Amino acid sequence: MAAAVSRRSPLASLLPLIAKRAASAVLTLFLVSMVVFAISALLPGDAAQESLGQSATPEQIAALRHEMGLDRPGYVRYAEWLTDMLSGDPGQSYVANQPVADIISQRLPNTLMLASVTAVLSVFAALAIGISSAINRGSRLDRALNIVTLSLVAIPEFLVATLGVLVFSVKLLLLPSIALVSEDATWSETLRSMALPVFSLGCIVVAQMARMIRAAVADQLDRSYVEMARLKGVPFSCIITFHVMPNALGPIINAVALSLSYLMGGALIVETIFNFPGLASLMVNAVTSRDIPLLQSCAMIFCATYLVLMLVADVVAILANPRLRA
Structure with a gap:
């Protein structure tokens, strides 16, 4: 019985930490919802005016504002909106006059x-680059990879996308400059139309991820247990596979989660440039048309995805590193 209790005790000690991280993520999402609602309310322009056009009379605008509930106090509208969001009903689109959930369900996939x-x-490329660079520290390969990754980190997404269009679409005529994704397209056509958006997003993500993976693996290679294993004659490939990588797993997964969370922000720019029919371009269109319910729902999805990735990274780091359990 005592052995069973001792075996269960590490897991029991982890559950409060994981619950604390989850509660912190929920609280952060609640605070983010307040910020999203406040910023969307401060956007210039009027949703009723945008819906009716410039020829609308003040009476018509006032009537539509009352119908939309825009004439009510902000805290009342926020409470109703948050309640509807929690119940799974993000409201009605001002422009499309459709449920926001239906519009998002068409773009989210x-x-x-x-x-x-x-x-x-990106994960496979970053692992290959980061591990190769860490193993060959100080070599020409390491210096070349560091220069490439550092340069890619410093280049913004719109510049990578523009250069990709100029080279692969304008000069070489290999890939389409507009990502047209339709239900009738074959897998080859879909992948071909997605090649430039994936390339534009992947360049920055791979560079960031590879640098963090290199740092995690290099830190483990400097540990005393690696030197002891090499003195005992253990093959270097076995040291990397069975000693270094398991100990670097926590920081690597944390680096992957941090880098993948960047995809949500980078998608805003890339989807707009390539006219990709996704959630990010839908959010940009919602800002332009002052479609507040749609804008708020898209923003909350991006924020929730980011927080989930951060929560996963925290939990994995706690599970992989016993020192973080204190």
């Missing part, structure tokens, strides 16, 4: 597909 393809390719 495209953004998830773009993010998934970019994430899978």
Whole structure:
């Protein structure tokens, strides 16, 4: 019985930490909802005016504002909006006159597909670059990879996207400059149209991720247990596979989560440049048309995704590093 209790005690000690991280994420999301609602209310222009056009009379605008509930106090509108969001009903679009959930459900799969393809390719490329650079520290390969990754980190997404269009679309005529994703398209056509958006997003993500992975692996290579293993004659490949990588797993997963959270912000620029029919471009259109319910819902999805990735990174770091459990 005592052995069973001792085996359960580490897990029991982890649950309060994980619950604390989850509660912190929920509280952060609540505070973010207040900021999102306040900023969207401060946007210049009027949703009723945008819906009716410039020829609308003041009476018509006032009537539509009353119908939309824009003439009520802000705290009342926030409470109703938050309640509807928690119940799964983000409201009605001002412009499309459709449920916001239906509009988002049409665009969200495209953004998830773009993010998934970019994430899978980026993780494998970053692992290869980061581990190779850390193993060959100080060599020409390490210096070359550091220069490339540092340069890519400093380049903004719109410049990478513009250069990609100039080279692959204008000069070489290999890839389309506009990402047209339709239900009738084949997988090859879909991947071809997504190539430039994935390339534009992946360049920055791979560079950031590779530098953090290199730092995590290099830190483990400097530890005394690696030197002891090499003195005992353990093959270097076994040291990397069975000693360094398991100990660097926590920082690597944390680096991957941090870098992948960047996809949500980078998608705003990339989807707009390539006219990709995703959630980020939908959010930009909502800002332009002052479609407040749609804008707020898209912003909350991006924020919630970011917080979930950060929560996963925290939990993995706690599980991988016993020192963080104190």
